[in-house]
Amino acid sequence: MNLLFHFGRYVMLLGNALFARPENLRMYRKELLRQMDDIGVGSLFIVFLISVFMGAVAALQFAYQLDGQLVPLYYIGYIVRDFALIEAAPTITSLVLAGKIGSNIAAEIGGMRQKEHIDAMEIMGVNTAAFLIRPKILASLVMIPVLVTLAVFLAIVGGYLATVPFGYLTDVDYIRGVHAYFDSYNVFIMYVKAVTFAFLLTSVSAYQGYFVTGGSIELGRASTNAVVFSDILILLFDYLIAVLLT
Amino acid sequence: MIRVEDIYKSFGDHEVLKGITHTFEPGKTNLIIGRSGAGKTVLLKILVGLITPSSGKVWYDDVDFFELDRKQLRAIRMKVGMLFQGSALFDSMTVEENIRFPLDMFTQWTEKEKVDRVNYCLERVGLDRINEKYPSEISGGMQKRVGIARAIVLNPSYLFCDEPNSGLDPKTALLIDELIKDITYENNITTVINTHDMNSVMEIGDNIALLHQGELVWTGNKTEVMSSDNQILQDFIFASPFLKRLRQAAIAKG
Numbered sequence: 001m002n003l004l005f006h007f008g009r010y011v012m013l014l015g016n017a018l019f020a021r022p023e024n025l026r027m028y029r030k031e032l033l034r035q036m037d038d039i040g041v042g043s044l045f046i047v048f049l050i051s052v053f054m055g056a057v058a059a060l061q062f063a064y065q066l067d068g069q070l071v072p073l074y075y076i077g078y079i080v081r082d083f084a085l086i087e088a089a090p091t092i093t094s095l096v097l098a099g100k101i102g103s104n105i106a107a108e109i110g111g112m113r114q115k116e117h118i119d120a121m122e123i124m125g126v127n128t129a130a131f132l133i134r135p136k137i138l139a140s141l142v143m144i145p146v147l148v149t150l151a152v153f154l155a156i157v158g159g160y161l162a163t164v165p166f167g168y169l170t171d172v173d174y175i176r177g178v179h180a181y182f183d184s185y186n187v188f189i190m191y192v193k194a195v196t197f198a199f200l201l202t203s204v205s206a207y208q209g210y211f212v213t214g215g216s217i218e219l220g221r222a223s224t225n226a227v228v229f230s231d232i233l234i235l236l237f238d239y240l241i242a243v244l245l246t
Numbered sequence: 247m248i249r250v251e252d253i254y255k256s257f258g259d260h261e262v263l264k265g266i267t268h269t270f271e272p273g274k275t276n277l278i279i280g281r282s283g284a285g286k287t288v289l290l291k292i293l294v295g296l297i298t299p300s301s302g303k304v305w306y307d308d309v310d311f312f313e314l315d316r317k318q319l320r321a322i323r324m325k326v327g328m329l330f331q332g333s334a335l336f337d338s339m340t341v342e343e344n345i346r347f348p349l350d351m352f353t354q355w356t357e358k359e360k361v362d363r364v365n366y367c368l369e370r371v372g373l374d375r376i377n378e379k380y381p382s383e384i385s386g387g388m389q390k391r392v393g394i395a396r397a398i399v400l401n402p403s404y405l406f407c408d409e410p411n412s413g414l415d416p417k418t419a420l421l422i423d424e425l426i427k428d429i430t431y432e433n434n435i436t437t438v439i440n441t442h443d444m445n446s447v448m449e450i451g452d453n454i455a456l457l458h459q460g461e462l463v464w465t466g467n468k469t470e471v472m473s474s475d476n477q478i479l480q481d482f483i484f485a486s487p488f489l490k491r492l493r494q495a496a497i498a499k500g
Binding site for chain 2: 020023024026027115116117119120122123124125126127
């Protein structure tokens with residue numbers, strides 16, 4: 001019953017946030033650009049860090065597993081590429097971004113609720129669900145796929161840096177592997193995942209913040225819930241997309 | 247004019263408002279007073295539409311507030327200004343950005359017109375040269391005044407103030423009261439103030455409504471407060487032993 005209540009309220013909030021007519025397009029555009037900067041540029045460092053290490057670890061572990069086998073070494077490049085493309089870049093990046101962006105969104109909107117900023121806007125006649133949530137969702141839908149694309153390239157670079165300079169395989173082999181058996185459908189899967197996860201982590205976090213009540217403990221709880229529920233839903237939808245698209 | 251008719255509001259089993267009927271008059275400072283938990287804030291939030299009543303009606307002139315569609319509601323909202331207890335200024339915006347937010351959102355004015363209006367409102371509340379400061383860089387009293395400036399920037403017909411004096415020293419509180427009173431009279435605004443500050447009651451109480459345990463138990467003005475023999479009112483106004491003694495002494499002296 002409780003789950004149904006939250007789902008119903010979540011759907012209604014999103015309906016209001018996404019489909020209501022904006023009061024002033026210029027203000028929404030300004031807010032969208034601010035959010036794109038926050039979500040996109042603000043997440044570059046963490047995405048850079050996790051992607052390079054993700055690729056490096058994947059390459060090293062595959063090199064370890066392939067050691068002494070009959071499988072050609074250039075497969076390391078191939079496996080790192082597809083691992084990054086299909087799974088690591090969209091899913092792991094989104095899980096990490098749920099922690100960074102999701103908690104930030106829940107805390108920002110929840111703080112505004114507690115300090116009566118949302119009430120103040122409502123009384124002015126602003127549709128707060130639309131003004132506060134829509135730019136965040138749109139910014140995520142644009143910027144997270146860009147970050148995920150970047151993460152794929154960085155993971156491949158990470159794999160290269162962890163193996164080629166240390167003699168596991170030659171750079172020619174690694175690059176050959178990266179080019180081998182490329183299927184553009186995997187890129188499609190990656191973007192489906194990136195867009196779905198972007199929507200989930202932003203909307204769930206905004207929902208947690210928007211309806212926060214009480215004080216700092218409740219705000220902390222909302223921020224934690226934003227991350228936990230986003231992560232659970234990302235993993236669930238990761239599975240569903242895998243079932244449906246592969 | 248704002249009129250509430252037979253307003254009831256319950257949260258679960260707890261009945262907070264029990265059939266409130268009252269008229270808030272234009273061009274006057276209408277005060278809602280009462281002890282903590284009497285239902286003042288709930289009534290104020292119902293008046294501005296932040297809480298929906300369990301039953302009853304709220305009329306803005308001849309318009310039923312809770313029967314409006316989104317477009318009509320926005321039109322009414324444009325005529326409403328509100329000063330919050332904690333000022334509710336947006337932390338990430340400067341004073342100027344805070345005040346011009348409704349202008350940016352709802353008007354097509356030129357940049358010059360907006361800046362002029364912001365400066366006029368700041369001047370009207372007795373502030374200048376703080377346009378570029380952030381709310382955290384100014385005092386509580388100044389934040390209240392900026393809150394008033396933001397509330398009046400769209401020339402509202404209705405002004406709501408939730409505990410405008412809370413957390414202020416008596417002198418600053420008096421300044422805020424005077425400011426609200428002057429703005430109300432100058433612009434013929436229907437002002438509703440939720441307070442338990444007795445200085446406010448005695449200084450600017452044109453039309454006072456006393457709430458007690460969710461019921462409207464007394465209405466009158468600041469001069470009638472002293473002469474009323476309503477026991478709940480007297481217990482509220484003269485709550486401290488010192489004030490009780492003072493009142494008795496005044497009565498004894500005729």
